[in-house]
Amino acid sequence: MFTARLMVVLFCLCLLFSPTLVLAKKKIPDQSSEGQVLLWKFNQTGNKALIPDISLIGIVSGAYFRDDPATVQWPNPTRTGFNLQAAELGIQSVVDPYIRADVFIHMLEDGLEVEEAFITTLTLPLNLQIRAGKFRARLGRENTQHLDQKHFADYSRLRRYFLGNEGLTDLGAELSVLLPVSWFSELSFDFMQGRNDVSFDSPRKQDFLYVGHWANSFNLTTNLTMQVGVSGAFGNNVTVRKLTQIYAGDLYLRWRPHERRGFKWETEYYYRSLEGAVATAKEGGVTTSMVYQFARRFEAGARFDAIGFPEDAFSQYQVSPILTFVATEFFRLRGQYNFLHTDGAGKKQHEAFLQLMFNMGPHGAHSF
Amino acid sequence: MKNFFVIIVLCLFISLQAFAGLHVVTTTTELAAIATEMGGVHAEVKSLIKGSQDPHYIEPKPSYASILNKADLFIAMGLSLEIGWVPSLLTQSRNAKIQRGHEGFIEPYQGIRILEIPSGVVDRSGGDIHPEGNPHYLMDPRNGVIVAKNIAQKMAELDPAHGDSYQKNYEIFAETMNHKIGEWQRVLSKHRGLKVVTHHQTFSYFADWLGVRVLDRIENKPGIPPSPGHMVDLIKLIKKESVPLVLLENYYDPKPSQKLAGETGVKVLTLPVSVNGVETVTTYAGLFDYIVTQIVGAQ
Incomplete structure (x- = not known):
C-alpha cells in the first residue's frame, strides 16, 4: 500500500511541476504572423490530419507438430495445419501536448484481446515518464517484444515457461527515469495488478505485482551497440500469502554496418523462486539467439532455450534454426524448425513452421 | 572511500552540458552542416546519423x-523520411521542448517547392513511397539557402539575445551559396540535358536544378530492389539512349549498377549525397x- 501511495504522490508532484502547464499559458504563436516559422505543419488537410496512425500486422503460419500441443498456446503456432497467430490492430497517436496513446488489439481465431492500451507522458520534468493502462511489464527484454518484432516464429520456451504464452502483460502504472549520465541509462518501476496465471495470480485483492528494470546501452563502436539490463518482479502467487520472485538479466549486442548486413545476439536469463504451501521451487532458464543478415533480403539464425539452471522438477531444452526472407519492410516469410527435448517426456518433439507476416499502415517503430 | 564514491557519483550526474x-x-x-553555419559560436550541433548512412533505414x-534528451532544438528533414525511427525516439527522449508541435521541433522545408508528390491512389503498391513528396530537397543547393533561413529564424526565436548573430550568419551563408550556385550552374551548363540513370530518387532535386534528365531508376519502386525484368529493361534503355552515367548514392548496394556497367559499358559514378x-x-x-x-570529370 505504501508503494501505491508513493506512486500517487509522485504523479501529483510531476503534474505540479510540469513545464508544459507553464507552456500552456503562453500565447500560442499565430500561424500567419510575419516572420513566424511554424514548420511542424504537415501537408495533411481537413479531418485526415487528426486521424491516428492505424495499422494492422497479420501473422499467419503453417505448422507441423510431431505431437500437437495438449493445450492452445496462442500467439505461438498451436496445431498442425494453418494457424492465425495474430492480427494485431495498432491505433497510435499523440493525444494532446502532454501525452500520447498506443493501443494494440489482438484479433485471434476465437475473439479479440487487448494486448496493450496505454498512455505515455511526453513532458514530465526531471527526465521522468509515466505509462498507465495495460502494457507489457519491463521484465527482461523478450517480454516487452511484440511477436512482429521477433526474429523467430514463436516466443522462447523460457518466456513461455516462466510467464505464460502471452507473457507478463497487465494493467498498471509505470514510472521511469532517464538517468543524467553520458550513456543511455533508464530506470523503471512498474506497479501492476498482478494477474499472470503462471507465476503471479494471488486471490487476495490487496496483492499487487512490482517490477523494476534498469537498462543501460553503450555504443562500443560506431556500428556496434550493447544493451544490458537487470530486472526483478515480486508478487504473491496463487497460494495465499506466498511470494514469487523472478530475477532477470538481459544482454543484447547489435552490429549493423549498413542496411544490407547485420548481426544480433540476444541472451536472457530468468531465475524464479516460487513459494508453495509446503516448499519453495527454485528454477532458472536461459534463452540465447543469434541472427545474421547476410543480404538485404535474407537473414538466418538460431535460438537455444534451456530450462533447468537451477533445476527443480522440470528440465527442457530446444534448438530452433530459422531462415527469413524479408521481401519488403512490410512483408516477410520465415521458416523455422524446433527440436524440443523434455526430460521424462519419452519422445522428442519436432516442430516446423512457415510463417507469413504482413504490415498495413503506419506502425510505430518499436524500441531498440 | 566513502568520499571517493560520492565524487564518482557527482561526476556521473554532473551534466555534460x-x-x-x-x-x-x-x-x-x-x-547539421547548415545548422552549424547558422549557429556559429552560439550553437553546438550534433547529427544523429552519419553521412554514409541511408536515412530511410535507421535503427x-x-x-x-540520450542525445535528444539534452536538445533545445531538434531539426528533422520531414516528409516521412525519418518516420520509421524518429517518433519513438522523441517519446523516449522525455524532452518536452522538442516534441512535435512544441517550440524546439522543426522540419525546415517551408517555402520549398516539393517534387514528386504522389497523386491518385497512394498505397504501397508503389513501394515505400513518401505521401507528402520527395524528402531529398537538400540535393538542390537553392533549397539549402531556404532551409538555412528557416533554421536561422528558429534559432533567433529560441535565443532572441543572439538573433542578430543568426541573421548575420544566414546572410553570409546565402551570399556564399548564391555565388557558388552560379559557379556550379556555369560549370555544368554544357551538360544540360545529360541523360542518367540513378539508383533511388535522391537525385530528383539535383536533376531538376541542373536540367539533368533522369531516364529511369534502378529502384523502379522506392525501397524495393530491382526485379530481373526491370534490369533487362534498364540495359535496353541504356543501350538505346546511349546513357553515359549511372549515379549511385554511396550507401546503396553497388551490385545492380555494376551489372549494368558490365552489360552496357555505362560508367557508374558513386557519389556521396x-x-x-x-x-x-x-x-x-x-x-x-x-x-x-565528379560529374565533370566523368564526361
Missing part, C-alpha cells in the same frame, strides 16, 4: 534518445563541389 548556447540535434549531416539506438558521406566533404557547399567535380 558545459556549453551555454543552443544545443541543436539534427537527423542528417547536411542539416533508433537508445543513445539517440550527405555531408561526411566521404571524408573530404565536410560542409554543405563542399558536397556540391564534390558532386559537380
